[in-house]
Amino acid sequence: MRQDHIRNFCIIAHIDHGKSTLADRFIQLTGGLQQREMQAQVLDNNPIERERGITIKAQAVQLHYEAKNGEIYQFNLIDTPGHVDFSYEVSRSLEACEGALLVVDASQGVEAQSVANCYTALEQNLEVLPVLNKVDLQNAEPERVCDEIEQVIGIPAMDALRVSAKTGLNVPDVLEAVVERLPPPKGDPDARLQALIVDSWFDNYLGVVSLVRIFNGSVRKGQKIRVLSTGKDYEITMMGVNAPKRVFKDELQCGEVGFIVAGIKDIFGAPVGDTLTFAGNASVEALPGFRKVQPRVFAGMFPIDAEDFEDFRESLQKLRLNDSALQFEPENSTALGFGFRIGFLGMLHMEIVQERLEREYNLNLITTAPSVIYEVLKNDGDVIKVDNPAELPEPGFISELREPIINARILMPPDYVGSVMQLCMEKRGVQKNLRYLGSQVQMEVEMPMAEVVLDFFDRLKSVSRGYASFEYEFVRFEAADLVRLDVLVNGDKVDALASIVHRDSAYPRGRDLCERMQDVIHRQMFDIAIQAAIGAKIIARSTVKALRKDVTAKCYGGDTSRKKKLLEKQKEGKKRMKQVGSVEIPQEAFLAVLGVEKKKK
Numbered sequence: 036m037r038q039d040h041i042r043n044f045c046i047i048a049h050i051d052h053g054k055s056t057l058a059d060r061f062i063q064l065t066g067g068l069q070q071r072e073m074q075a076q077v078l079d080n081n082p083i084e085r086e087r088g089i090t091i092k093a094q095a096v097q098l099h100y101e102a103k104n105g106e107i108y109q110f111n112l113i114d115t116p117g118h119v120d121f122s123y124e125v126s127r128s129l130e131a132c133e134g135a136l137l138v139v140d141a142s143q144g145v146e147a148q149s150v151a152n153c154y155t156a157l158e159q160n161l162e163v164l165p166v167l168n169k170v171d172l173q174n175a176e177p178e179r180v181c182d183e184i185e186q187v188i189g190i191p192a193m194d195a196l197r198v199s200a201k202t203g204l205n206v207p208d209v210l211e212a213v214v215e216r217l218p219p220p221k222g223d224p225d226a227r228l229q230a231l232i233v234d235s236w237f238d239n240y241l242g243v244v245s246l247v248r249i250f251n252g253s254v255r256k257g258q259k260i261r262v263l264s265t266g267k268d269y270e271i272t273m274m275g276v277n278a279p280k281r282v283f284k285d286e287l288q289c290g291e292v293g294f295i296v297a298g299i300k301d302i303f304g305a306p307v308g309d310t311l312t313f314a315g316n317a318s319v320e321a322l323p324g325f326r327k328v329q330p331r332v333f334a335g336m337f338p339i340d341a342e343d344f345e346d347f348r349e350s351l352q353k354l355r356l357n358d359s360a361l362q363f364e365p366e367n368s369t370a371l372g373f374g375f376r377i378g379f380l381g382m383l384h385m386e387i388v389q390e391r392l393e394r395e396y397n398l399n400l401i402t403t404a405p406s407v408i409y410e411v412l413k414n415d416g417d418v419i420k421v422d423n424p425a426e427l428p429e430p431g432f433i434s435e436l437r438e439p440i441i442n443a444r445i446l447m448p449p450d451y452v453g454s455v456m457q458l459c460m461e462k463r464g465v466q467k468n469l470r471y472l473g474s475q476v477q478m479e480v481e482m483p484m485a486e487v488v489l490d491f492f493d494r495l496k497s498v499s500r501g502y503a504s505f506e507y508e509f510v511r512f513e514a515a516d517l518v519r520l521d522v523l524v525n526g527d528k529v530d531a532l533a534s535i536v537h538r539d540s541a542y543p544r545g546r547d548l549c550e551r552m553q554d555v556i557h558r559q560m561f562d563i564a565i566q567a568a569i570g571a572k573i574i575a576r577s578t579v580k581a582l583r584k585d586v587t588a589k590c591y592g593g594d595t596s597r598k599k600k601l602l603e604k605q606k607e608g609k610k611r612m613k614q615v616g617s618v619e620i621p622q623e624a625f626l627a628v629l630g631v632e633k634k635k636k
């Protein structure tokens with residue numbers, strides 16, 4: 036394929052604005068799959084993605100498009116996730132592209148996440164092509180939304196394509212625009228190989244499989260390559276593209292995107308963001324790679340069965356290969372035994388990691404309430420970072436406790452400014468800026484991250500009926516009047532239930548927590564006292580009354596099968612429990628600390 040006939044691009048859009056549906060249309064129009072092979076959202080391979088209807092991992096697919104000029108073009112389309120937790124994946128995908136389609140729902144308008152991602156694309160010098168989707172909807176307002184793209188993002192949008200990914204209206208025009216308006220890859224085909232590892236994942240049969248973008252030179256099957264950061268050499272045994280079915284090839288040319296397999300069995304063998312070149316050629320420079328991301332939310336995960344610990348470690352290592360934002364280190368809890376303290380980008384990321392570990396790796400885990408990272412200035416002048424409330428030094432040793440502050444940019448229609456502002460105040464927010472941009476209002480608010488990571492996103496959606504969107508970045512640590520709220524079960528402090536809260540909300544939180552625990556801890560043969568405490572001071576308590584009757588008592592004598600069934604049922608309910616002292620504590624209790632319900636899946 037001639038290099039000037041290659042187009043590498045991605046689609047950036049807010050969740051639900053239709054990028055997966057649009058990608059499906061592209062695949063259909065370019066004949067990548069037969070009609071019977073099409074199932075909705077071909078790119079969302081992961082079963083969790085399908086169930087939740089969201090895109091988590093970036094996927095790449097190669098399409099061949101015959102343009103109006105009669106020439107065949109190779110498109111490498113990289114799908115990107117839309118949720119705020121995964122913006123890191125977006126910047127990675129952009130690195131492999133020269134252009135981006137900015138898809139905006141014509142009935143909704145521009146949302147904060149699209150703005151943020153679009154800026155990242157512009158910063159990375161991508162050509163951005165605005166596309167209005169869902170113009171088939173009655174309430175679509177293409178004019179207003181075009182105006183909004185210009186006002187809020189600041190790129191020309193009056194000639195934006197107007198399409199319906201659902202009906203297929205004008206979708207062919209988008210493909211034609213990709214050819215005409217997005218640039219082909221640069222790069223020197225005769226130079227020494229320089230390829231970027233955009234993504235890597237672990238395949239049980241093949242070992243590490245990497246998605247690479249060839250920036251300079253080309254590479255053939257059988258050649259020896261070197262991973263620059265480790266200096267290790269490997270022979271390429273397999274290479275190809277997803278079209279969207281796997282197609283094996285003998286060569287990847289300059290500018291192309293494809294996968295390679297090089298018999299790398301070591302899970303740290305091909306780190307994402309690393310550069311590949313030919314073996315024995317150290318003179319090639321490393322490509323810029325990716326910005327390292329810092330996890331924002333930390334939680335402990337513990338196998339219910341202590342014997343699963345080693346499996347758990349291995350699964351986490353495999354998962355990290357595919358999800359470099361994931362960080363973890365061993366943690367030992369008095370209550371829950373051996374597990375890992377894991378760092379995530381946000382709550383959704385955390386939920387997805389837990390689900391993947393359970394489904395793909397067959398583990399049964401208990402997750403503790405997530406916490407953000409705090410900075411502690413100790414009396415002796417030392418500054419330490421604490422991401423686990425249980426590890427916070429005793430109050431007597433702390434001279435200052437600092438919490439992370441974020442700057443949130445919220446975008447919404449003017450009608451909701453009042454209720455959104457109220458929500459932000461409730462979350463200890465300080466308004467920094469308020470601007471009217473076309474038909475939208477952009478508000479900047481500084482808020483403690485701890486207040487945001489838990490349920491802010493859901494609350495924001497509900498107070499604005501789904502119209503407000505936000506994105507945020509960390510700005511600094513700031514001193515605050517924070518205390519550790521401990522939970523005691525029958526007099527024993529349960530380390531895994533501790534949380535760090537603002538002193539003003541400690542009392543209501545303590546009361547609320549005791550009540551929630553009372554609801555979720557099952558009654559046992561004895562009274563269970565639940566107490567919330569700050570230091571040695573008990574601030575709230577509740578009691579789970581002893582169970583008086585045997586649950587099986589109501590089953591009359593002989594019917595053993597019924598009795599068995601009932602016990603089975605009980606066992607089922609016990610699955611996600613951990614014995615803490617003499618009391619069994621269910622998973623829900625750990626999440627009750629958050630004060631937010633675990634969502635039903």
Ligand SMILES: Nc1nc2c(ncn2[C@@H]2O[C@H](COP(=O)(O)OP(=O)(O)OP(=O)(O)O)[C@@H](O)[C@H]2O)c(=O)[nH]1
Nearest residue numbers: 050051052053054055056089090117169199200201
């Ligand atoms: N009416 C109408 N509905 C559409 C159109 N395009 C997509 N949809 C619907 O909008 C919803 C979201 O579409 P997706 O393609 O899953 O959105 P997405 O942007 O890929 O979302 P994430 O993968 O979660 O980031 C689905 O229910 C689609 O059927 C369109 O042109 N018109």
